[in-house]
Structure formats: structure tokens, C-alpha cells
Amino acid sequence: MTLPAKTNFGDYVRDTRERLKSKDRSFSLRQVAQRVGIQPTYLSKLERGELPPPSEETAKRIAVDLGLDADVLLAMSGKVSSELRAIICQRPQLFSKLIRQLKDLPDDAVLNIVREVTDGDW
Amino acid sequence: MTLPAKTNFGDYVRDTRERLKSKDRSFSLRQVAQRVGIQPTYLSKLERGELPPPSEETAKRIAVDLGLDADVLLAMSGKVSSELRAIICQRPQLFSKLIRQLKDLPDDAVLNIVREVTDGDW
DNA sequence: ACTTATGTGTAGCTTATACTACACATTATT
DNA sequence: AATAATGTGTAGTATAAGCTACACATAAGT
Structure with missing residues (x-):
């Protein structure tokens, strides 16, 4: 997982798309835009940073x-998915406190x- | 902590403000609005739910x-503070996974x- | 050569967000 | 009784978000 x-x-979208395009012609800007349901011009501007990141729904599509992680792509939009927001x-107090505490902990500690939660030690 | x-x-803002007002005249709708930096009409509509919750900044003020917890008040606006979002x-992958896992855990487990993190067992 | 596909520049548009400003009736205060 | 303060109805406004639509030059495929 890179x-x-x-x-x-x-840049992230463009780089990813170009990489895919080199193996599969259907990853042209226009075709991706078509599948995603937006105008090619819009995707072009998004990829070049001429316009700010799109809505959550568009980013997810x-x-x-x-084939990207939606959470990661949303993070690059400075957004947190509505699903996580709802949780x-x-x-709010519980999660706010926890998140602030984990802020400066290294990845492996988090x-x-x-893992502990996954293993159901709780 | 109630x-x-x-x-x-x-309702939460109105109830809180009325409670404070009963002990301190300066918690009239108009004076609160003044201190917060918004129009009384706006606060009135917010309290009665005639308009949707305000911006993050206004909610915080x-x-x-x-004297409310900003995270809680923001949560009632369906928002997560920009500070937590940034963290x-x-x-994104780490936190998204964690939050989803904690979703159905009871409060005391979370x-x-x-507490473990507070105690620095990591 | 010709058609088809590709990316992009320019110009807009629609909807939501986040409020303000004025006027008024009702209730306290002095 | 007069003044001041309170909450609210109505009507707007300004800015940003989130896109579309058209036109065009360049490159690729047949």
C-alpha cells in the first residue's frame, strides 16, 4: 500500500491516472471523467490544481x-468523509479527546x- | 459534565442561554449576540432552528x-473542528480505520x- | 489523409452558505 | 408614564462551492 x-x-489523481493509462487506454482524462460523471474540463482543472478539490461524492467516485483509497483522497481535499464525521x-467528547491524544503518537503506536481493538481485547 | x-x-443553545440568563441578565439573546459578534435576529433564528447551524467560527464563539464544549456544539452542527480534521x-488511513473500529464500542471501552494513552503506556 | 480522441482555455452558471439590516410588538426598568 | 431592553418577522445580500458548456489545438489511430 503506497x-x-x-x-x-x-497531482495524486493525475499521476495515478497516467500510471493506469499507460497500461489501459480507458484511463484517458475524458473517459475517466465520463465514468465519474463530470466534465473533462473539470477533471483537467482538478488535476492541474486550477480548481480546488471537488465535493466528497465526486472525490469518492x-x-x-x-482504485484509490477514498479516505486518503478525501484527506488530500482536506475533508473527512461524512461517514466518519457522523461517528x-x-x-464528540470521547473522540475529540482521543484524536488529540493520538496526534503526536508515532504510527506504530497508533x-x-x-490491532488491540481488532483482536477484541475490549 | 452534563x-x-x-x-x-x-435547543441546546437556547436552553443553556436561558439557564445562564436566569442567574445573569447579561445572557439575553441580544447581549450574547453582541459579544459573539452576530446579529440578534440571526441568533434568534439559530436558537429556534429556523436557520441551520452557523459556521465553525461562530459556533465556537x-x-x-x-461556557460550552466547542466539540460538542460543533457536533450538533454536524461538524468536526478544523483542528481535528487536520489531525x-x-x-487518514490510520485514523479512519481506528474510528470505524471504535464506532460500536461502548463508551467505557473507548x-x-x-486512559491508556494518557498514562503513556506507548 | 482523414477521422477520432485527447487535453485545455475561456466563460459562464446554479445552489448553498452564512449571514445583515430594518421594523415591530412585547416586556422590563426607572 | 416614559424609556429602554428584549425577542422576532420579513426581506434581503455577499461570497463561496461545485460545477457545466463551447470552442480549439494537438496527437493518435485507421
Whole structure:
């Protein structure tokens, strides 16, 4: 699972699409736009950063088409999916506190927590 | 720490403000609006749910004035603070996975995690 | 050569977001 | 009784979000 280094929404989409396109002609800007349900001009501007990232729904459809992780692509839009937002908003104090605490913990420490929960030690 | 049962933004603000007002005249709708930096008419409509919750900034200022937890008030607006969003967006996969996993865990289980992290067992 | 497909520049548009400003009736305060 | 303060109805406004539509030059495929 390769995470995008320090790139933005546009570059990430463009790079991914070009990579796919080199193996499969159907990943032209126009065809992707068509499948995603947006105008080619719009996708072009998104990829070049001429316009800010699209709506959550559009970002998700782009992610699906390009086989990307929607959470990651949304993060590059500075957004958190409505699904996650809803979870947080149900118990805002609990989650707010937890997230702030985990902010400065290294990845592997957070992963340990994830694993512990997965294993159902709770 | 009393959490609002199942109420919405408007009712929560109104109830809180009325409660404060009964002890302190300066919590009239007009004076609160003045301190918060919005029009009284706007606050009135917010409290009665005639208009949707305000911007994050305005919600935060209301929270400060009324002594409420900003995260909770934002949650009633269906929002997550930009600060928390930024934390999540820095490590979207990690946090997304964790949040989804914690979704159905009872409060005390999540609190255990919070405490463990607080104690620095990591 | 010709058609077809590709990416992009320019110019818009529609809907939501986030409020303000004025006027008024009702209720307190002095 | 007069003044001041309170909450609210109505009508707007300004800005941003999230796109579309047309036209065109270039490149690729047949």
C-alpha cells in the first residue's frame, strides 16, 4: 500500500491516472471523467490544481474509478468523509479527546491500538 | 459534565442561554449576540432552528460565551473542528480505520483506550 | 489523409452558505 | 408614564462551492 508522499489532490489523481493509462487506454482524462460523471474540463482543472478539490461524492467516485483509497483522497481535499464525521459527532467528547491524544503518537503506536481493538481485547 | 440528551443545536443553545440568563441578565439573546459578534435576529433564528447551524467560527464563539464544549456544539452542527480534521487528514488511513473500529464500542471501552494513552503506556 | 480522441482555455452558471439590516410588538426598568 | 431592553418577522445580500458548456489545438489511430 503506497502512500502519496507529500503531494496534493490534483497531482495524486493525475499521476495515478497516467500510471493506469499507460497500461489501459480507458484511463484517458475524458473517459475517466465520463465514468465519474463530470466534465473533462473539470477533471483537467482538478488535476492541474486550477480548481480546488471537488465535493466528497465526486472525490469518492474518482477514488473508485482509479482504485484509490477514498479516505486518503478525501484527506488530500482536506475533508473527512461524512461517514466518519457522523461517528465522531455521535460521541464528540470521547473522540475529540482521543484524536488529540493520538496526534503526536508515532504510527506504530497508533497501529498497536488498532490491532488491540481488532483482536477484541475490549 | 452534563451532556445534552438528544437535542439539536438550537435547543441546546437556547436552553443553556436561558439557564445562564436566569442567574445573569447579561445572557439575553441580544447581549450574547453582541459579544459573539452576530446579529440578534440571526441568533434568534439559530436558537429556534429556523436557520441551520452557523459556521465553525461562530459556533465556537457561541460555545465560549456560553461556557460550552466547542466539540460538542460543533457536533450538533454536524461538524468536526478544523483542528481535528487536520489531525485526521495527516494520517487518514490510520485514523479512519481506528474510528470505524471504535464506532460500536461502548463508551467505557473507548475511555479505557484514552486512559491508556494518557498514562503513556506507548 | 482523414477521422477520432485527447487535453485545455475561456466563460459562464446554479445552489448553498452564512449571514445583515430594518421594523415591530412585547416586556422590563426607572 | 416614559424609556429602554428584549425577542422576532420579513426581506434581503455577499461570497463561496461545485460545477457545466463551447470552442480549439494537438496527437493518435485507421
